[in-house]
Amino acid sequence: MSRRPLPRSVVAALAMAMVATPTIAQQAGSRQTRDFVQAAAQTDQFEILEATTALAQSQNPRIRTFAQAMIEAHRQTTDQLKQAVAKAGLEQPEPGLSGDQSMFLAALQSQRGGDFDTTYIRQQVLAHHAALAVEQGYASSGDDTTIRQAAVSTIPVVAAHLQMAERMMIGTDGP
């Protein structure tokens, strides 16, 4: 680490910036964009955690295949989001789940057998409906072009997952 002294003009600019900084810390990107990035990251994390739970708990091969696909797809969307966020010059999202997602995961963790499978798929249908709405909302009116492109490319992935989950719900939830 080299420690070159900062030019005097930079120091002056920094000092002015510090004085001018309002009490709320400045963050890169609009609130709309930051909220979207956070929600998208939480969805990825939720999907991976639910699928990890399913792979440890479910014996149903269709559930297991779906869970494996969720892990792979949402690792990919995690990476894509990270790249887009970096490219857009924004802060990377915080780890963690939303309140609803942690309640969903807690409820799933308490199930076994057929009830587990039913709960997982039911939650997956709901979660992908919610995720699709979030992605579509930002894709149509988001104010950051790079992030909007990421949303646009994620929509068909989420839509396909929703379709898969809905088809499975007919299979597991019907009887």
Place this chain on the structure above:
Amino acid sequence: MDDTTRRQVMTVATLGAAAAMVSAPATAMAAPGSQARSGKQDPRTKYPKPPFKPQSQPWPGLASQMDPRPDHGETSYVGSGRLAGRKALITGGDSGMGRAAAIAYAREGADVAINHLPEEAADAREVVDLIRKAGRKGVSIPGDIRTPDVCQRLVDQAVSALGGLDIVVCNAARQQSIPSILDVSDDEFDRTMKTNIYAPFWIIRAAVPHLDPGSAIIGTTSEQAYNPDPDLYVYAQTKAATMNYVKSLAKQLASKGIRVNGVAPGPIWTPLQVSGGASQGKLVTFGATSALGRPGQPAELAGIFVRLAEDDGSYTTGNIYGAGGGQGQP
């Protein structure tokens, strides 16, 4: 049982002699962990996060066989004489939060007797060793606390081995995850009630005549007391009972100068979870539901057990202290 008792008496005698030979003061023993106090730590990254490996042990499970191994403060807890000269009995002191309390109590200057199931002897040996390394008397009293006789004998042995009693921690518990009430057998229900509700009653009833003013009783309750998971129907109601007896006994025993408090943990990484307390599905993502995104480690509750036992907490009675990772009530 007679055989067990004799062996216990032998153990007590041997340990007493061994403890007497150890002359190092508790503070000197705490040195290995002193660097842990040197800086602020990030609660998000301090301990392992899910996903965890699927793993299962027969009940009651051993901490030494868990992956990752739980942290009970073995290398990190630093004492400062907060319980100097006290004598403590801790049920379930071989692993989990009871073990964290045992290590902390010893490093704070207390002599400690731990109770555990005979199957947990391997974990218990490690704890007694740690207590002795802290320069205090450590006693292991194996026994299944589901009968009044065992509980009475446990208190008697602790009193005679330690030369009195000042702190009683009712921490041992049975927990099994059973999603449907239709699958709960009478035996399972009875086992949980006996361990979690009857045993504290029998132990506290036997201990109170030995407790002077300034003594403390601590019960381990749970976030489950307030917001139960559906598969913990049996266990969760015993934790509600624990939370409740803490409050009635606090009022009843205040006139004797004995304080009674509870500790309410959130999801904590202990053998109870890997031996039927949680399903494999819950285990691999254990703690992901908490705001910190990880389970708590027993070591993260040690300070609470110390706080509720020490004189500085003298106005705290009938209260529940939590460590819930962002979830849970009082």
